[in-house]
Amino acid sequence: MSLKVYNTATRSLDTFEPLENGRATVYACGPTIYNHAHIGNFRTFLFFDLVHRYLEWSGYDVRFVMNLTDVDDKVIEAADAARTSISDHTGPFGEIFLDDCRTLGVRPVDRYPRATHYIGPMVDFIERLVARGHAYAADDGAVYFSIASFPTYGRLKGIDTSTLMAGARVEQDEYEKEDARDFALWKPATEMDERVGAAWDSPWGRGRPGWHLECSVMSTAELGETLDMHLGGEDLIFPHHENEIAQSEGATGKPFVRHWMHVKHLFVEGRKMSKSLGNFIRVRELLEEGYDPAAIRHLLISSHYRGDLNFTRAGLEGSRAAVQRLLDFETRLAGVTVDAMAEASELPGLAEEARAAFRVAMDADFNSADALAAVFRFVSGVNAALDRRDAVRPADRDSALDALRSMDQVLGLLEVARAARSVDDDLAAWVEQKIEERAAARADRDFATADAIRQELAARNIVLEDGSGGTRWKVVS
RNA sequence: GGCGCCGUGGCCAAGUGGUAAGGCAGAGGACUGCAAAUCCUUUAUCCCCGGUUCGAAUCCGGGCGGCGCCUCCA
Numbered sequence: 002m003s004l005k006v007y008n009t010a011t012r013s014l015d016t017f018e019p020l021e022n023g024r025a026t027v028y029a030c031g032p033t034i035y036n037h038a039h040i041g042n043f044r045t046f047l048f049f050d051l052v053h054r055y056l057e058w059s060g061y062d063v064r065f066v067m068n069l070t071d072v073d074d075k076v077i078e079a080a081d082a083a084r085t086s087i088s089d090h091t092g093p094f095g096e097i098f099l100d101d102c103r104t105l106g107v108r109p110v111d112r113y114p115r116a117t118h119y120i121g122p123m124v125d126f127i128e129r130l131v132a133r134g135h136a137y138a139a140d141d142g143a144v145y146f147s148i149a150s151f152p153t154y155g156r157l158k159g160i161d162t163s164t165l166m167a168g169a170r171v172e173q174d175e176y177e178k179e180d181a182r183d184f185a186l187w188k189p190a191t192e193m194d195e196r197v198g199a200a201w202d203s204p205w206g207r208g209r210p211g212w213h214l215e216c217s218v219m220s221t222a223e224l225g226e227t228l229d230m231h232l233g234g235e236d237l238i239f240p241h242h243e244n245e246i247a248q249s250e251g252a253t254g255k256p257f258v259r260h261w262m263h264v265k266h267l268f269v270e271g272r273k274m275s276k277s278l279g280n281f282i283r284v285r286e287l288l289e290e291g292y293d294p295a296a297i298r299h300l301l302i303s304s305h306y307r308g309d310l311n312f313t314r315a316g317l318e319g320s321r322a323a324v325q326r327l328l329d330f331e332t333r334l335a336g337v338t339v340d341a342m343a344e345a346s347e348l349p350g351l352a353e354e355a356r357a358a359f360r361v362a363m364d365a366d367f368n369s370a371d372a373l374a375a376v377f378r379f380v381s382g383v384n385a386a387l388d389r390r391d392a393v394r395p396a397d398r399d400s401a402l403d404a405l406r407s408m409d410q411v412l413g414l415l416e417v418a419r420a421a422r423s424v425d426d427d428l429a430a431w432v433e434q435k436i437e438e439r440a441a442a443r444a445d446r447d448f449a450t451a452d453a454i455r456q457e458l459a460a461r462n463i464v465l466e467d468g469s470g471g472t473r474w475k476v477v478s
Numbered sequence: 479g480g481c482g483c484c485g486u487g488g489c490c491a492a493g494u495g496g497u498a499a500g501g502c503a504g505a506g507g508a509c510u511g512c513a514a515a516u517c518c519u520u521u522a523u524c525c526c527c528g529g530u531u532c533g534a535a536u537c538c539g540g541g542c543g544g545c546g547c548c549u550c551c552a
Contacts, residue, residue, distance in 0.1 A: 032552075045552040074550060158547080159481065184550090212550050234552030241550070264552070265483085273545075303501075304491055309484065309545085316490055319502035326501085329515060362492090370492050374500035381500095381517090388517050448511055455513075466514050473515090 004059065004364045006230075007307060009238060009261040010157055014366060017260060019229040024062045027052065028220040028258075030233035030241070031067040031113070034094040035079040038101055040282045040297075040312055041274050045234045045264040047298060048306045048367070050107040052232065052262070054411045055363050065110040066223045069095050072116050073212045077199050086198040088117065101284045104294045106417035112223050116215040120201045123210045123218045126252055127186045135251035137179065142189030142206045148182040151247045157261065158239035184244055185211040213244035217257075221249060231258040235265050267301075267310040274312075282312070293478030295418035296321040302369045302412070321478055323377075324418050330380045331415055332475065333387065334402050340392035347386045348397040352404035355379035359408050369412070376408050422476040432463055436472050439465075 004017040019025045029049045032038050038046075049067065056063045070076070071091040080090035095115075102109075116123075127144050130136035135150045148154050190200035190207040200207045210218075220228055226249070233242060242261065249257040266273070269280045287297055299320040304310040355375055362371035383401050387393070409415045424432075435454050442450035455465055458474070466473045 030552075033550090039552085042552045048552095236547075236551055239548070244550095266546075266552070268545085271544095275551085299501090300490085307483095308491085311490070313490080316502085319490065322503090323501050326515095333515075368492075370501095371499070374492065377500050384516055385518090443511080446511075452512075464514060467510070468515080475514095 005366055006260050006262060007366050009263050010258070012159070015260065017229075019061070020227055020259065023060070025056050025064070025229045026224040027056070027063065027065045027230040027232065028216070028224055028228050029065070029067040029110075029231075030216060030237055031069050032098055033070040033073060033075055034091045034098055035076045036094060037283045037285050038098055039274065040269070040284060040287070040301075041267050042234075043101070043105060043284055043297070044267045044301045044306075044310060044312075045232075046102065046107055047105065047301045048264045049232055050413070051302060051306075051367055051369055051411065052230070053108060053110065054413065055367060058363075058407075058411050064224060066112045066114065066220065067110050068114050068116065068216060068219050069098070070116055070212070070215065071095070072199050072209060072215075077193060077197055080197040080199075081193050088198060090197075091115075097285075101288075104288065104417075104421075105284070105298050106294070106413040106420075108413075114219040114223060116210065116219065119215070119218050119222060120210065122222050123214055124187075124203050126214065126218045126221075126248070128204070129252045130186065130248065133251060133254075135247070136186055138205050139178065142208060143185050144187040144205055145178055145183040146186055146244070146247060146251070147179065148184075148247070149180055151251055154182075154247050155239075155243060157243045157246060184213060184240065186214050186248070187211060213241055214248060216241070217245045217248040217252070220245075221253070226253045226255045226257070228258045230260045230262060232262050232264070235263040238263055262306075264306045265308065265310070267312050269312050271311055271313075287317070291478070292317055293321050293324060293418065294421050295324045295414050296478065298417050299324050299373075299414055303373060304370050305366075305368055307366075324414055325477060326380065327376070327414055328418050328422075328475070330384065331402075331405060332473070334383065334398065334405065336470075336473070337387060337398055338392040338470075339395045339398055341394060343390070343392045343394050343397075346390060346393045346397045348383060348393060349400040351379055351382045351386065352400045355382075355404050356407065359411075363411065372408070373412070376405075376412070379404065418478075421478065424476060432458065432474055436465070436474060440472065 005014045006017050007013070008015045017025075031046070032042055053063060053065050069091075072087055076087050076091060080087045083090055099113075127136060130146065131138065131144070134147075136144055136146050138144045187203060187205055187208050188211060189205075190209060194200045194209055195207070199209050201209060220231070231242070231245075238261075246257050268274065269282055272278055272280060274280055274282070284297070288294060296317050297320070300312065300316050301310070303320065355378065358375035358378070359372050362368045362375055365371065379401075406415070435458055439451045439454040442448070442454065458465060462477050464475055464477050466475070
């Protein structure tokens with residue numbers, strides 16, 4: 002009964018062991034806020050959220066940090082193209098990103114450090130690396146990390162760097178590097194950098210930090226020198242995270258990260274999502290097309306984070322239906338007839354079974370697909386049990402409701418679905434009025450009128466359910 | 479070229495040695511004025527070939543097919 006996580010560094014399923022018992026420090030590489038986030042980004046960010054929620058659900062005292070990159074090549078180019086500054090360009094996109102996160106149910110994390118707020122610590126960090134012989138200043142005003150000074154470089158990705166650059170990818174004369182493999186910690190400012198406000202004073206002159214450095218410095222500043230978990234997309238393994246290890250361990254002499262976890266990139270309609278294929282899907286678009294955010298969330302967590310995930314609109318339809326089943330189940334359970342004198346039911350047993358299966362699934366390297374299966378088995382089991390009975394004990398109902406809501410603390414599906422379906426009082430009053438009219442028509446066996454009313458409501462995504470206790474209504478997506 | 483991953487029913491997707499979770503879709507039935515919701519029934523020799531084993535979707539070898547990284551893409 003312990004959490005096992007696949008560790009990219011060891012390439013094996015390791016037992017999660019934080020530095021300090023009961024506490025967990027997590028650093029996740031967040032987005033570069035120069036544009037709208039796409040659906041692939043959110044597979045990763047939703048996984049971060051799953052980790053965040055599950056660690057808390059498991060009782061850890063979690064400190065979770067996700068950076069927002071607000072200065073790098075892409076940001077600078079985008080800001081310059083928009084004839085603005087990097088801060089004016091990234092500000093709104095940062096807000097939009099956080100807004101998308103809220104919509105999809107990504108819980109706020111403890112800190113969202115932005116690189117531009119850490120320039121001082123970054124300069125200090127570079128000086129430490131220089132002092133320890135891991136970095137050197139070049140004549141062009143840049144400071145480079147010396148790969149030769151860090152023998153284990155390449156271990157995370159499992160590559161031998163001595164042959165890595167044997168190919169002719171690197172323009173040897175581009176910078177004043179001592180070794181083609183070396184990477185920049187500090188880059189001298191260009192005219193464009195100055196124009197968009199991406200240049201700061203430093204002991205090496207005007208310039209800006211290298212992208213890899215940002216994460217090493219912010220994670221250390223916010224969480225300490227050794228992190229329990231570091232998360233990111235699979236593309237970041239090399240060189241980004243490899244470089245972070247070299248920088249951080251080079252500067253501190255201590256292990257940087259205990260567990261490295263990486264999320265696999267998703268596919269869209271069976272193909273890699275890429276600009277050249279023109280199949281980028283932004284979260285914004287899906288929301289504007291009217292897709293339920295809970296369905297998006299469901300689809301993105303419906304497969305294991307290290308496995309393939311093929312994102313399709315057909316799949317989104319399926320997820321929409323799955324989420325609706327969950328909502329209907331909660332509504333039914335909450336409204337079930339209770340009777341303290343009723344005989345004991347299967348619900349407490351099913352609830353216990355579901356919680357246990359859910360935990361086993363999530364402990365197995367955050368297997369959300371298996372965890373969802375546990376939830377749906379529970380749904381079927383309880384529905385069948387309720388069909389066999391007229392009433393259940395209040396405590397039995399509560400045990401089932403508690404289990405459902407507890408599991409949703411991690412999955413966040415009901416939570417997001419409810420938020421997306423909130424109705425104002427005016428609409429509710431109108432619907433109630435229509436339902437009364439329909440009830441009167443039905444009493445007169447005037448089914449034509451009754452059906453017309455039902456269709457009028459359906460046109461506004463209101464679906465009716467006639468039961469023994471009267472008519473219930475719900476908003477569907 | 480180097481390193482690595484994947485191929486499970488119509489679609490999506492768990493399962494890494496004991497004879498196939500779950501969701502969606504479909505078909506039949508129960509319930510309903512009709513629906514909706516729900517329940518019941520129903521749909522897989524796990525890409526192919528060989529091997530190891532009492533036993534393999536799961537391990538090994540080969541093949542076919544798809545893909546990723548080695549480029550500051552989550």
